[in-house]
Amino acid sequence: MATIDxxxxxxxxxxxxxxxxxxxxxxxxxxxxxxxxxxxFDVAGLxxxxxxxxxxxLLSDFVSHxxxxxxxxxxxxxxxxxxxxxxxxxxxxxxxAWIATDGTRTTIDLGNGHIVTYDDQGARYxxxxxxxxxxxxxxxxxxxxxxLPLPAWINASDTxxxxxxxxxxxxxxxxxxxxxRYFAGWEQFFFTVESPYWGRGPLELAGxxxxxxxxxxxxxxxxxxxxxxxxxAMWRHGDVAWAIFETVLMAFLGTMGAAMVALPLGFLxxxxxxPLGPLRFALRRVFDFIRGVDGLIWTIILSRAFGPGxxxxxxxxxxxxxxxxxKMFSEALENIDEKQVEGVRSTxxxxxxRARFGVIPQVTPVLLSQVLYYLESNTRSATVIGAIVGGGIxxxxxxxxxxxxxWEEVAYYMTLIVLMVMAMDSLSGWLRRKLIKGE
Numbered sequence: 001m002a003t004i005d006x007x008x009x010x011x012x013x014x015x016x017x018x019x020x021x022x023x024x025x026x027x028x029x030x031x032x033x034x035x036x037x038x039x040x041f042d043v044a045g046l047x048x049x050x051x052x053x054x055x056x057x058l059l060s061d062f063v064s065h066x067x068x069x070x071x072x073x074x075x076x077x078x079x080x081x082x083x084x085x086x087x088x089x090x091x092x093x094x095x096x097a098w099i100a101t102d103g104t105r106t107t108i109d110l111g112n113g114h115i116v117t118y119d120d121q122g123a124r125y126x127x128x129x130x131x132x133x134x135x136x137x138x139x140x141x142x143x144x145x146x147x148l149p150l151p152a153w154i155n156a157s158d159t160x161x162x163x164x165x166x167x168x169x170x171x172x173x174x175x176x177x178x179x180x181r182y183f184a185g186w187e188q189f190f191f192t193v194e195s196p197y198w199g200r201g202p203l204e205l206a207g208x209x210x211x212x213x214x215x216x217x218x219x220x221x222x223x224x225x226x227x228x229x230x231x232x233a234m235w236r237h238g239d240v241a242w243a244i245f246e247t248v249l250m251a252f253l254g255t256m257g258a259a260m261v262a263l264p265l266g267f268l269x270x271x272x273x274x275p276l277g278p279l280r281f282a283l284r285r286v287f288d289f290i291r292g293v294d295g296l297i298w299t300i301i302l303s304r305a306f307g308p309g310x311x312x313x314x315x316x317x318x319x320x321x322x323x324x325x326x327k328m329f330s331e332a333l334e335n336i337d338e339k340q341v342e343g344v345r346s347t348x349x350x351x352x353x354r355a356r357f358g359v360i361p362q363v364t365p366v367l368l369s370q371v372l373y374y375l376e377s378n379t380r381s382a383t384v385i386g387a388i389v390g391g392g393i394x395x396x397x398x399x400x401x402x403x404x405x406x407w408e409e410v411a412y413y414m415t416l417i418v419l420m421v422m423a424m425d426s427l428s429g430w431l432r433r434k435l436i437k438g439e
Contacts, residue, residue: 011342020276057164061407065187066168066180069099069108071118073176073270078106078118082188083405084178090193098181108179114167116179119207121362123177125163125170135161135172142172186408188234195228197221235412236254240396244420246310250385251378251424259371262322266329267355273333291323295381296388299347303389310391317378323372332366333359365436379424383417393417 038044068084071077082088095101098109106118109402113128122136122143134145141158158438163170169180191198196215208221216224223275230238265275269283290298299316306312306434336359344358386394394415400409 010417020129025130025411028360043237044347052230058407060182061405063408064182064184065408066182067096069106069181071106071123071176071177076104082193082234083408085234088188088193093271094193108181110165110179110181111165114165114320116168116170118177123170123172127163127165133161133163133170135177137174142174142265154167186235188232190232191225191228192232192234197225197228203318228433235409236396238415240393240416243386243391243393243396244416247382247386247394247418248424250392251317251375253311253314253380255321255371255375255378257314258321258374259317259367261326262329264368265322265326266333269326269330272336272338284330287323287330290319291321291327293320295320295385299385299388306391309342310386310389312389313382313385315390316389317381321374323374324374328370329363329367335384336362368435369432372432376421376428380417380421393420 054091065082068079068081070079070081070290070326071085072079078101080090080099090096100107100110102111104120108118110115112118113126115126117124117126122134124135125133130151131147132145136143142156142161142383144161146154150156150412153164155164159173168182171178189200203432205225208215209225210229212221213220219227265283265287269280269287271280274280295316301315302312302316306315340362341354341358344354349357381396383397386392387398388394393416397410397413397417400406400413406412
């Protein structure tokens, strides 16, 4: 009868014990790290500091627009404008029907019984179910008259009174009084107030385009619609289209330039093509260095050297991707099938011909796949890089965010960026099937 070796038994038992300990130790270490991160980053404090009211306003600004009704308290001048911008001003004859003014008194009907009135004494906001909020200039600040206690949706100080209700927002300072009324959708997306096509419905526009009389004798209605849409001062569709083109061009130049630079360097860094070990080592360390520094860092460095612009962004991507492509290309070359190269060599082909007919056909699918993937990825990266170097859709997105009021434009640019990435993904997949699989 066979005997059991106690030493082997102890060794196996110890091995099981180590694995059991490891099975508990790894999850415990992960949980400990997550607990440390929770405390170190003050996640609980972040949740306490969150302003859900601001979040709701931001989300509403994404999908809606607001009309500002502003009175200068010094001059008494009244202005009505989309998003409070000069390029969105309403002429007095085109004021919305919910605004009534006789020169000294302005009445704003926000709907559902919410009425705001501007006059020489100040301003009043009648809120159904609460009462009247009256604000006027005082000797040492603003004088507020409202039912007490003040609810949370009224923010009052000596210099500013702000009221936020579901019907709209009202703000009073010494310099001006302003009322915002929200409407769903991106107004003036197609035509601005100055355009003769503004305010017309789809059927009316279709009738004008097909058989209606010309609104402008110098051009057809279709040409007028296209021109007014393309030159829309609020949404700048022409500038946006050029910015999208700049972003894609930045990604294309950076990716393809890096591929062309990295291909010959990949041959020099491959063990089976370059017998000089020190040269291979030096090239691989160069690849590690330039791909080890993030593309955003290269963007900042190159913008200091060459100035801002889309070409600087393309150069930054070229530098970063050259390191990545050089490493991948050299590894692909080292893993080729030498039998094909020997077959070409047996025909008397020289080194260039062996590379052309024995090596390139083998690595082309791998190289194309990597290049197309990086082209798709760089389309996303070009948005961020463009925000730094001042080019492409990234710059327009940053400018819209910095204004802190054009959030509907931020949503528009984000939508275009997502569509651009989806289009590049589809194009990359189509090219991959055509060039690699031959479908």
